[in-house]
Amino acid sequence: MFDNLTQKLTQTFKNLRGQGRLSEDNIRDALREVRLALLEADVALPVVKDFINKVRESALGEEVVKSLSPGQVFIKIVNDELVKLMGEHNDRLDLSARPPAVILLAGLQGSGKTTTSAKLALWLKEKEKKRVMMVSTDVYRPAAMEQLAHLGKDIEVEVFPSRPDQQPVQIAKDALEAAQRGVFDVLIVDTAGRLHVDAAMMAEAQALTSAVQPVELLFVVDAMTGQDAVNTAKAFNDALPLTGVILTKADGDARGGAALSVRAITGKPIKFMGIGEKIRKGLEPFYPDRLASRILG
Ligand code: GDP
Numbered sequence: 001m002f003d004n005l006t007q008k009l010t011q012t013f014k015n016l017r018g019q020g021r022l023s024e025d026n027i028r029d030a031l032r033e034v035r036l037a038l039l040e041a042d043v044a045l046p047v048v049k050d051f052i053n054k055v056r057e058s059a060l061g062e063e064v065v066k067s068l069s070p071g072q073v074f075i076k077i078v079n080d081e082l083v084k085l086m087g088e089h090n091d092r093l094d095l096s097a098r099p100p101a102v103i104l105l106a107g108l109q110g111s112g113k114t115t116t117s118a119k120l121a122l123w124l125k126e127k128e129k130k131r132v133m134m135v136s137t138d139v140y141r142p143a144a145m146e147q148l149a150h151l152g153k154d155i156e157v158e159v160f161p162s163r164p165d166q167q168p169v170q171i172a173k174d175a176l177e178a179a180q181r182g183v184f185d186v187l188i189v190d191t192a193g194r195l196h197v198d199a200a201m202m203a204e205a206q207a208l209t210s211a212v213q214p215v216e217l218l219f220v221v222d223a224m225t226g227q228d229a230v231n232t233a234k235a236f237n238d239a240l241p242l243t244g245v246i247l248t249k250a251d252g253d254a255r256g257g258a259a260l261s262v263r264a265i266t267g268k269p270i271k272f273m274g275i276g277e278k279i280r281k282g283l284e285p286f287y288p289d290r291l292a293s294r295i296l297g
Contacts, residue, residue, distance in 0.1 A: 002256040006297045008037035017071035027059050042226040042257025047264045054081050079292050085260055086288035091269035097215040100179040100187040106205045107220035109193035112248035112274055114144055116220050117190040118151035119283035130185040135160040135175035137168035138192035148190055168204055169211045176212050197232060202239040220246045229258035230265050237266040248274030
């Protein structure tokens with residue numbers, strides 16, 4: 001994901017490391033380059049501005065100019081701010097609700113909701129030893145319902161049967177009842193998306209949220225969509241009480257902007273990252289510190 005960004009930052013830092021002492025001019029030049037690199041990586045403009053201000057504040061303090069290895073100190077400041085920007089630590093799923101804990105996935109069509117439902121189900125089953133049920137409420141795309149049923153079979157996770165002629169809210173309520181009866185720990189509700197943000201989709205997601213009271217309402221977003229990812233995240237966050245974000249397709253050649261902006265724009269943590277089409281090994285908890293290290297090469 002961050003290849004270009006890493007390349008640009010590495011070059012900037014290399015120039016800095018070459019300097020025995022750093023002047024304010026050196027630091028300003030470096031900040032300008034970091035700013036450009038972030039913008040090119042599709043990080044949202046207000047996020048970049050804020051980030052650069054914070055780094056500037058720390059870097060222009062006595063610490064950097066006077067230190068014996070100013071380049072190193074500058075890099076550490078950038079690293080620490082990157083970690084903060086992405087949310088500091090890994091935010092785990094909150095499954096403490098009385099079972100079944102409901103996880104609802106919302107997002108645009110094609111963002112990876114259905115695939116992510118199955119990935120998450122498998123992760124909860126294998127890593128957390130949970131009994132998981134899944135259900136699709138996407139009555140507009142019978143293929144999506146079939147896809148989830150098929151994935152469930154593949155990973156041996158129960159899928160509550162649903163049909164296109166039913167109402168999404170009714171499906172979700174019935175699935176919740178079935179999950180209660182069957183003593184499942186978790187119910188994952190896959191919802192219908194649209195190609196673009198749209199009032200009907202939001203109204204339906206809101207109705208589903210009221211009906212099944214998810215403990216986790218996760219917004220699924222495609223990292224490849226760059227600046228659009230941030231705009232979409234904002235629209236979903238304004239309309240729904242999101243508890244977190246799953247960033248999909250982080251394995252692709254996305255420029256990384258979404259990973260760096262979404263937290264700051266929505267205030268919600270990225271909890272997982274999709275790293276491949278495969279259900280097995282295609283999902284990873286999101287660790288800001290590991291990603292910051294990766295970005296800095
Ligand atoms: P939905 O419409 O939101 O339910 O999206 P789907 O789950 O059907 O996914 C759309 C496409 O994205 C499918 O071809 C998935 O295989 C692909 N996809 C989902 N997650 C990832 C990911 O993390 N990495 C990659 N490379 N592809 C993904």
